[in-house]
Amino acid sequence: MTDQNWAFIGAAYAITWGVILGYLIRVHRALAQARAEFESASKHTERAP
Amino acid sequence: MNETADTMNVPRSRAWTLFGVFAFVALIAAQVHAVLTSPADRDMGHLQKILYVHVPAAWIMSLAFLVVFVFSIRYMWRGQEKDDLLAAAAAEVGATFNGLTLVLGMIWGKPAWGAWWVWDPRVTTTLVLFMIFVGYLALRSFVDDPERRAQWSAAVGAFGAINVPIVYMSVRWWRTLHQIQSSPSTMDSAYVLGLRTNAIAFMLIMIYFIRRRYELARLRRATELIADAAALGGT
Numbered sequence: 001m002t003d004q005n006w007a008f009i010g011a012a013y014a015i016t017w018g019v020i021l022g023y024l025i026r027v028h029r030a031l032a033q034a035r036a037e038f039e040s041a042s043k044h045t046e047r048a049p
Numbered sequence: 050m051n052e053t054a055d056t057m058n059v060p061r062s063r064a065w066t067l068f069g070v071f072a073f074v075a076l077i078a079a080q081v082h083a084v085l086t087s088p089a090d091r092d093m094g095h096l097q098k099i100l101y102v103h104v105p106a107a108w109i110m111s112l113a114f115l116v117v118f119v120f121s122i123r124y125m126w127r128g129q130e131k132d133d134l135l136a137a138a139a140a141e142v143g144a145t146f147n148g149l150t151l152v153l154g155m156i157w158g159k160p161a162w163g164a165w166w167v168w169d170p171r172v173t174t175t176l177v178l179f180m181i182f183v184g185y186l187a188l189r190s191f192v193d194d195p196e197r198r199a200q201w202s203a204a205v206g207a208f209g210a211i212n213v214p215i216v217y218m219s220v221r222w223w224r225t226l227h228q229i230q231s232s233p234s235t236m237d238s239a240y241v242l243g244l245r246t247n248a249i250a251f252m253l254i255m256i257y258f259i260r261r262r263y264e265l266a267r268l269r270r271a272t273e274l275i276a277d278a279a280a281l282g283g284t
Contacts, residue, residue: 005094005095005096005160006095008096008099008156008157008159008160009095009096009098009099011156012098012099012102012103012153012156012157013080013084013102015149015152015153015156016102016106016149016153019145019148019149020076020254023142023145023258024258027258027261027262027265028261030265031261031264031265031268034265034268034269034272035268037268037269037272038268038271038272038275041272041275041276041279042275044275044279045275045278045279
């Protein structure tokens with residue numbers, strides 16, 4: 001039973017890190033894209049007559 | 050909206066990057082310390098090590114939904130868009146930790162209870178909470194009008210968060226397979242430090258995620274406002 005328990009423990013920590021790092025990457029990618037869109041929109045407005 | 054200028058003032062802080070790095074280092078340190086130093090439990094053996102991720106994930110889920118509740122009520126009271134965006138950021142983070150709590154509970158349940166899933170009151174109420182906040186996020190993506198989206202979200206967010214105390218008390222109110230709340234008074238002192246440090250590290254991660262998700266929401270909203278202003282100006 002103990003050996004099998006380590007598989008469950010490993011899975012729990014792997015999933016925890018998968019979710020945390022996955023969310024981190026997702027938010028940071030979306031932030032970079034949103035920042036680029038915001039800067040592009042701001043430049044457009046500055047250029048407009 | 051008289052807060053347009055405020056929304057356009059999108060914050061960007063290097064201090065939050067440092068905070069994020071600190072939060073991740075704290076989580077790694079807390080987990081390594083807890084896993085390496087905690088003794089095997091008399092009944093559960095080393096399976097108790099799942100406690101250091103499952104319980105903090107559940108606490109942090111509750112904390113994030115408390116933030117949703119506070120800022121949803123604040124939005125209903127003051128009508129400021131910033132409160133709605135912050136509530137939405139906390140809801141997404143809370144739903145993420147809610148899903149994680151359920152999956153970790155299943156991983157613990159299989160060896161401990163002999164089944165991946167049981168319709169236990171604690172597990173079921175946590176699933177209901179998850180579904181409410183998935184609904185909250187779906188609602189936000191379906192409604193285009195920002196004001197209506199904020200009003201409806203505030204109502205669903207406040208209602209959804211009311212379920213948190215039901216989840217918390219479910220192990221005492223009903224006959225349940227799930228053990229009662231883990232706290233220093235219900236567990237061996239050998240596990241308390243590990244649980245506390247992991248809970249603090251998870252909380253730092255939650256604060257960082259909510260802050261970044263809020264920053265993202267404000268950037269998107271500011272871009273929308275610029276586009277609207279450009280369209281109105283005929284450019």
